[in-house]
Each structure stands twice: as structure tokens, then as C-alpha cells.
Amino acid sequence: MDFYYYSAVAACRAVIMVAETLGIKLNKKVVNTLKGEQMNPDFIKVNPQHIIPTIVDDGFVLWESRAITAYLVEKYGKDDSLYPKDPQKRAVVNQRLYFDMGIYNAMFKYYFIAFSTGKYGSEEDFKGLENVFGFLNTFLEGHDYVAGDKLTIADISILASVSTLVAMGFELTKFPNVDKWYNNAKNVVPGFAENWEGAQLVAENVVARLK
DSSP: OEEEEOTTOHHHHHHHHHHHHHTOOOEEEEOOGGGTGGGOHHHHHHOTTOOSOEEEETTEEEESHHHHHHHHHHHHOSSSTTSOOSHHHHHHHHHHHHHHHHHHHHHIIIIITHHHHSSOOOHHHHHHHHHHHHHHHHHTTTOSBTTBSSOOHHHHHHHHHHHHHHHTTOOOTTSHHHHHHHHHHHHHSTTHHHHHHHHHHHHHHHHHHOO
């Protein structure tokens, strides 16, 4: 399975960790978006929207990390534990996956804005990020995982995002349930070491943009 990715991108790292969990071998093809490689004509032939991550599975092309991780579980999973078939359990997983997009948006407003402005966002932007983590802390009250009591693709997707923030110095101690979840997840999710390397890479690139 061909996998177009860049390790600095949390969404790409989420796919890697899900693939590791399922025992899927990826033929990794680096597309460095910081250098504009996503605009390479050869890649645009594969994905006209020219975004990563993108997979090509025996001729089937798919992009968007949440769609990819769900597809991988449904096609290659030995059971449905990572993405339950039960409508209500799946609905909660889906909700958490959409919630992860909110984490990314808040992270972008405060940290990733430095790519274009050379500085972090405002105090209000940081409070917005903390507000998102307050919700996540509530979701985890009384639960070991973000969508209940079993590891799902929602945990893995959110782990990629949260680890990126940790690499950039965001403190989890104000959110004890998130802190506990993170310290467990990073030990039980296969592929976390590679994920952490990518998280550190993006943190280094953000800091390098600061003026």
C-alpha cells in the first residue's frame, strides 16, 4: 500500500499508528509540504486535491486521515474494536474524530499561525486552545479512552494532535484526565515513537519561524 505523507503532519502520523496497530505495511513516499512537494505533477495525478495523507491500496486512492483510518479498520481489522459497528458506539467515535478537527483548528490559531506571522497567536487564542482541552478532559472523566473504555481510531487521531502540542511545550497537567490518558496512550499505541519524532519535527519548524 503506497502512503504519501510527511511526518510533521499529525494526520499522517495518525494513519501510521493505525496501520501499525493493524499490522499493515506501508510503502512510505515522503511529500514535504513545507517545500511545496504536494504540487508535484506526479502527486497531483494521484490526488488532484494534492493533500496528505493519501493512500493507494491496490489502485484505490483515498485521502483525509479520518476516512483512511476508518477504511483501514473496516478492510483489514480482525475485529471492529478500533471502529465499532454498533451505531451508537460508532457515533461517539465519529464525534470524537470531528472534535479532533477542533483541536487542530485551535492549535493552528495559536501555534501554527507562526508559519505566516512569525509569532504565536493571542492570549485569547491560547484560552481557546485551553477551552478545547477542558472539553476533552470532561470526555475522559471516568474513562480510559476518549470514546469509552476501549482504544479506538479516535484515540489515535487525537494522540497525534496532542503529542504535537506536547512537543511544542503545551502543559497537560492542568487537565488531569487528559494527562493520564496521554501517558497511557503513548505506551499502548503502536508506532508512537515514530509519531513523537514527527511531533518534534513540526515543533522545531514552528520555533524556527518565530521572529
